[in-house]
Amino acid sequence: MSSSTRIVILGSGPGGYVAAIRAAQLGGQVTVIENQALGGVCLNWGCIPSKALLSVVELGEKVKKAGELGIKVQGPPSYDLPQMVKRKNGVVAQLVKGIATLFKTWGITHLQGWGELIDERTVRVTTPDETQSTVTADAIVLATGSSWPNLPLFPIDGKTIISSKEALDLEHIPSRLLIIGGGVEGCEFASLYSGLGSHVDLVEMLPTILPTEDEELIRLMTRELKKNKVQLHTGTTAEKVEKRDKEIAVTLKSGEVIEADTVLVSVGRPFNTQGIGLEKVGVRLGPRGEIEVNDKMETNVPGVYAIGDVVGKAMLAHVASAQGKVAVENILGRSQAMNYDVVPAGIFTLPEIGRVGLTEQQAQAQGFQTKVGRFRYAGLGKAQAVGETTGIFKVITDSGSNKILGVHIMGSHAADLVHEAALAMQVGTTASDLAHMIHAHPTLAEGMMEAAEDVEGLAIHQARKRT
Secondary structure, three states, rough: OOOOOOEEEEEEOOOHHHHHHHHHHHEEEEEEOOOOOOHHHHHHHHHHHHHHHHHHHHHHHHOHHHHHHHOOOOOOOOOOOHHHHHHHHHHHHHHHHHHHHHHHOOOEEEOOOEEEEEEOEEEEEEOOOOOOOEOOOOOEEEEEOOOOOOOOOOOOOOOOOOOHHHHOOOOOOOOOEEEOOOOHHHHHHHHHHHHHOEEEEEEOOOOOOOOOHHHHHHHHHHHHHHHOOOEEOOOOOOOOOEEOOOEEEEEEOOEEEEEEOHHHHHHHEOOOOOOOOOHOOOOOEEOOOOOOOOOOOOOOOOOEEEEEHHHOOOOOOOHHHHHHHHHHHHHOOOOOOOOOOOOOEEEOOOOOOOEEEOOOOHHHOOOOEEEEEEHHHHHHHHHHHHOOOOOEEEEEEEEEOEEEEEEEEEEOOOHHHHHHHHHHOOOOOOOOHHHOOOOOOOOHHHHHHHHHHHHOOOOOOOOOOOO
């Protein structure tokens, strides 16, 4: 297609806005339709605001160690949640403004309103004052994302029963918080609010929290949450909810009753596929209600693409961004395909987790003969010096080829550190190659080198393994 290609994008989350900028960089004429704030859920009610709040609790945890580090403070830290929320809102507003500025500099048209496909080349736009207009395009990208959960047993009222959206704007710290769902979001909020001083109960239907993670790291994170006095109720479900005067009583399948001031529902996210005209143009949905796409992010309707949460792949902001780039580059004649083999991810619990590739269990289930290297943060000079000794590096390899199959890190800066492993996997590096790369001292990154060395039992700062 030529540089005059008209592209309409429904949604401005990390998929939509990145797709818009890349398309404009390549010469496309881009219109973005958004019915909420630029940046979508991730920027406004998800990734960024939650990390802004968690960073304060992380700092508070450091202050608790001040005495042993040689800093005199008067008593334990206390938290001003309204000020934390105010700061968080300021961070978000600045980043939203940044996207608007990028749109302006790249000549991207932003229409505030709701978009609905009339046909495969036309979108109807309804503005907040219900004014309607149409936009025609050579290609359309659906980046409508996903929504907050809505469980019949736990109807969200925004006050006593809340979603993650409301959990980021509470005006007071709940004395007793019950979290339904022990996945990534549930565990992050358990870390946040237990750190703030709430008594936290967390209920997970499956046998463990973080059920998609490596089993060894699940055990370690379970231990850390329990150390922070989070009460875990796994392998069970809520069967009954009773609203009382100033509390909610939730009866579990086991018969146990949990009383709480606030219930946070953190179970699943439905795809935003309703009301956008998919049925009018025949866009095919998958068994979970997701929009089906090929590896070029194109739907079954030529010229209509979909990206982000709504396609139901890895529901991560950075995956949405990558999908957005692939979609518009294909629209503009640059053949690209999505590859999900190497997707790093972070879980921003306290301590945090960084991971990429297969878990040890997944590797073995796929038939690999594995060799595993491990190295604990406590063995690092930098970790000891800064007082961050909790954590582990774990490198999983194919014993035959020595290729790295997966890396899992729990500890300070884990989500940053895992990118060395992601690059190694992207270029097909072996554990030996990684072990032989000189790492600066003293750094936390040395833990990656030592774990890679430990695959062959050669980690320098680790006691000899007993046979």
